[in-house]
Amino acid sequence: MGRAEERRARQRGGRRAAPPTRSSGTPSEGLATGGRAAARKAAARGKKGTKNGKSGIRRLFTWKKILGTFLGLCLLGIGAFIVLYLVTPIPSANADAKRQSNIYEYSDGSVMAREGDTNREIVDLSEVPKPVQRTFVAAENKTFYTDAGVDFKGIARGLFNTLSGKGKQGGSTITQQYVKNYYLDQDQTVTRKLKELVISLKVDRETPKDDILAGYINTSYYGRGAYGIQAAAQDYYRVDAGKLSVEQGAYLAALLQAPSQYDWAVASKTGKELVTARWNYVLDNMVKQGWLDKSKRDKMTFPFPKEPKVAPGMEGQKGYFIKLAKQQLEKQLVAKEGITQDQAEARVENSGWTITLNIDKKKQAQLEKAVKTQLTSQLDPKKRSVDRNVQAGAASVDPKTGKIVALYGGTDYTKHYISNANRTDYQPASTFKPVILAAALENASETQGGKAIGANTIYDGTSKRQVVDSNGNKVGFGPENEDDANYGKVTVQTAMNKSINSVFAQMGVDVGMDKVLETATKLGMDTGKLRPLPAYTLGTMGASPIQMAGVYATLDNHGKQVTPSIIKSAEQGGTEFQMPDPIGEQVISREAADTVTSVLTGVVDDGTAKKSVQQNPARDGRKVAGKTGTSDDNKSAWFTGYTPDLVTSVGLFGEDHKTHGQSKLYNTAGLDRVNGGGFPAEIWAAYTFGVAGKNTKFDLDTDQGAAVQPTWTPTPSATPSETPSETPSETPSETPSETPSETPSETPSQSPSQSAPTGQQSTPVAPSTSPLNPFDPNGDQ
Incomplete structure (x- = not known):
């Protein structure tokens, strides 16, 4: 119990x-x-x-209280939304009111051009064929005719992206996009998105669907400065909106997703693939919606658009200046304000900007004169068809400030829309070799034999010599030298002077191609999508004259990164938009940069640029560094060079005047081929020696290279710093061409003792008395 x-x-x-x-x-x-x-x-x-x-x-914390609190918050949110709905009116249209001319000025403040009237013409929806109307619905909002004007999931996603800093919302309906275009602005704020939601609901209730669709296609931005379907139809296909085919309408509808990326005239390979896929998506959706017969759909082919029309006042080089200025301003708007590229483009077009450029009138005039006297005056398209395919591009940069002081984009912006100064679809060829040397110096790299790589390091210059890895295994790459010339044992200095491919192919593998590409990125090249392959040692990636001018300007600036900028200032409505400083941080050591500069003086004094630059009577004692380049199949030729106060990159590109595809430059102006030491170096010299200052010496922190005047030279007893895979030939396989190019200016030496660093007389020394290299303690004996 x-x-x-x-x-x-x-x-x-x-x-x-x-x-x-x-x-x-x-x-x-x-x-x-x-x-x-x-x-x-x-x-x-x-x-x-x-x-x-x-x-x-x-x-x-009972479940009843939690549920009650949740319901209370929901009711409070609903109540707040109802109040917001009641107090938010449909505003007056403001899109046109914000359109103002942009003003572009030279560096001295004088007006260069005004870019003005908005390219827009409103058309009634009845003038647009019904199938074309439906292409926009199929592309953007298949439920447009039945929805309430909003996509609540898209709004929620947009709010979340805004609050989390992820930028643009997705999934907006046609009504929402119309409201944003016509009544609101492009700001990515919670307030603006809530207004968009409320106004979209009201507009959908009070406005017929056809009127909303008409407003949408008449206010959207299609790129090329075109607002509305009529302007887009004229600009892309030279027809009125009423004459558009379904295929053309599908392209314009696809274009709205990313106008700047999908414009066929300037799109990259990826951009063209994306817009083609988007075009197919639009037409396939029309079939699914029952708006297009599948048999007709299967017969449709992609409607390639016309070249862009150029606005008045953009003739000559002005259009290239303005196009680059817009691109650089848009890039900064994207970076600083978190908007998309296309929103930034719409934000810049005719929006009352005053943009002052860094272009110097005198330098610009001299650059244009140099191209005319050294190149275009010698071309005769009636006599030689290849002369119609020659395109020149150039960019000149102040290495201390990063300012683009002169630029050559082509013969005329109204005749050639693509800027040759900014195009990246041609190989920079051997102008990439200094980047490989910079990577070797920056990473204290060694040869296969354990020797530090420097200006006096010995390599095997045999043409087609198979590159070997650190284990002595062939990597399956053995590039041919220009004219298949064999050089035997040479110093890195001589290899740079003569632009010997086999040497730099092996050096790239010695350094590690991942490190080479990393250094290229630091210097300003776009290598993000490149794999570390030995073939890139030949400069087979794409690059523009502006990019290469930036790379060499960074070398000239002792390793501090230079990002070329055409914009001096940009202001809108009295407020200046802060552009980034073109001069960045130290990306490679001063010693590495200065050593490359020292080596590159040898290319001018005793290498492939000797005839055009070193022997130019206008040089007047100026110290010059630079590098020539000629791509595979003679499709491009380059010279990028610099004095202590000016860096200029000149490129010649073969572009078929009909298809705009790449073509070969053989027989240009009656010459067998075009080399970097020819027209590009001659244009460079005529321009640079006409405008460069009298600062004749580089301030170099190095004890290597041609500028240092070394006293040591390889001798017959020298041993290559890595074991060659083949026995070097003592003589070249054929006599090199005398044309200034990658080809050596003289017959290659028959003994290593004659492959001396620039500026030295070759004196034979008996093997038993061969001295060590006093400038390279790791050099061979």
Whole structure:
């Protein structure tokens, strides 16, 4: 009974104490039993406290209270939305009111051009063929005719992206996009998005769907400065909107997703693939919606658009200046304000900007004169068809400030829309070799034989020599030298002077192509999508004159990164938009940069640019560094060079005047081929020596290279710094061409002792008395 009572007491929470337990045992057993009873009571009291504690928390956070709070918040949100809906009117249209001319000025403040009237013409929806109307619905909002004007999932996603800093919302309906274009602005704020939601609901209730669709296609931005379907139809296909085919309409509808990326005239390979896929998506959606017969769809082909029309005032080089300025401003708007590229483009077009450029009138005039006198005056398209395919591009940069002081984009922006100064679809060829040397110096790289790579390091210059890895295994790459010339054992300095492919192919593998590409990126090249392949040692990636001018300007600036900028200032409505400083951080060491500069002086004094630059009577003692380049199949030729105060990259590109595809430059102006030491170097010299200052010396922190005047030369006892895979030929396989190019200006030496660093007379030394290289403690003996 005692235990039963005790159990009931515990169940009642200890409110009633159990009576004393009788014990029939010994006194000690009774004491033990009493102790156990006391322990059980203490345990009961502890459980009671714990239970009461849990009960307090549960009373505070009951499921009823949580549900009630949630419902209350929902009701509060609904109430707030109703109030917002009631107090938010449909505003007056403001898109046209914000359109103002942009003003572009030279660096001295004089007006270069005004870019003005908005390219827009409103057309009634009835003038647009019904199938073309449906291409926009199929592209953007298949439920347009049945929805309430909003996509709540898209709005929620947009709000989340805004709050989390991810930028543009997705999934907007046609109504929402129309409201944003016509009534609001492009700001990515919560307030603006809520307004968009409310106004879209009201517009959908009060406006017929056809009027909304008409407003949408008439206010959207299609790229090329075209607002609305009529302007787009004229600009892309030279027809009125009423004459558009379904295929053409599908392209314009696809274009709205990313006008700047999908414009066929300037799109990259990826952009063309994306817009083609988008075009197919639009037409396939029309088939699914029952708006297009599948048999007709299957016969449709992609409607390639026309070249862009150029606005008045953009003739000559002005159009290239303005196009680049817009691109650089848009890039900064994207970076600083978190908007998309296409929003930035719409934000810049005719929006009242005053943009002052870094273009120097005198330098610009001299650059244009140099191209005319050294190149275009010698071309005769009537006599030689290849002369119609020659395109020149150039960019000139101040290495201390990063300013683009002169630029040549082509013969005329109204005749050639693509800027040759900014195009990246041609190989920079051997102008990439200095980047490989910079990577070797920056990473303290060694040859296969364990020797530090420097200006006086010995390499095997045999043409087609198979490159070997650190284990001595062939990597399956053995590039041919220009004219298949063999040079035997040469220094890195000589290899740069003569532009010997086999040497730099091996050097790239010695350094590690991943490190080479990393250095290229630091210097300003776009290598993000490149794999570390040995073939890139030949400069087979794409690059523009502006990019290469930036790379060499960084070298000229002692390793501090230079990002060429055409914009001096940009202001809108009295507020200046802060552009980034073109001069960045130290990306490679000063010693590495200065050593490359020192080596590159040898290319001018005793290499492939000697005839056009070193022997130019206008040089007037100026110290010059530079590198020539000629791509595979003679499709491009380059010279990028610099004085202490000016860096200029000149490129010649073969572009078929009909298809705009790449073509070969052989027989240009009656010459067998075009080399970097020819027209590009001649244009460079005529321009640079006409405008460069009198600063004749580089301030170099290095003890290597041609500018240092070394006193050591390789001797017959020298051993290559890595084991060649083939026995070097003692003589070239054929006599190199005398045309200034990658080809050596003189017959290659027949013994290593004659392959001396620039500026040295080769003196034979007996093998037993061959000295160490005093400028390279790791050099061969």
